[in-house]
Amino acid sequence: MNPFDGQIRQRASASMTRERSWLTQGVQVVNKKELVARVSGELDVGPGSVSDVLDVTLQVITDALAEGERVQLVGFGTFRVASSPARMGRNPSTGEPIEVKARNRAVFKAGSKLQGAVAGDS
Secondary structure (H helix, E strand, O other), X not given: OOOOHHHHHHHHHHHHHHHHHHHHOOOOOOOHHHHHHHHHHHXXXXXXXXXXXXXXXXXXXXXXXXXXXXXXXXOOEEEEEEEEOOEEEEOOOOOOEEEEOOEEEEEEEEOHHHHHHHHOOO
């Protein structure tokens, strides 16, 4: 074992932490609880009901993607499944070739209205 492995990992981890904090610095994060509170206030509906609707909505989207379907919310965006074929990669520690298995992943593409709102277009 290389005696410097721990130091290298520690520096890499610290570097990644700095990078992540730099990327999110000054960014407001809205979690589920805050989202439910905002929707509840907008609709004057109890937060329990809003939470249930959100849970069911997310489950329906998840189930549709698991079955290979696309979920399109016009103006907001489209959820779809993208597949990555199997390929050969390299172990970053040893450099030896490894097989990376094929996999499916969820992809979201923002719709025109969402893109316009984020860009500041009214």
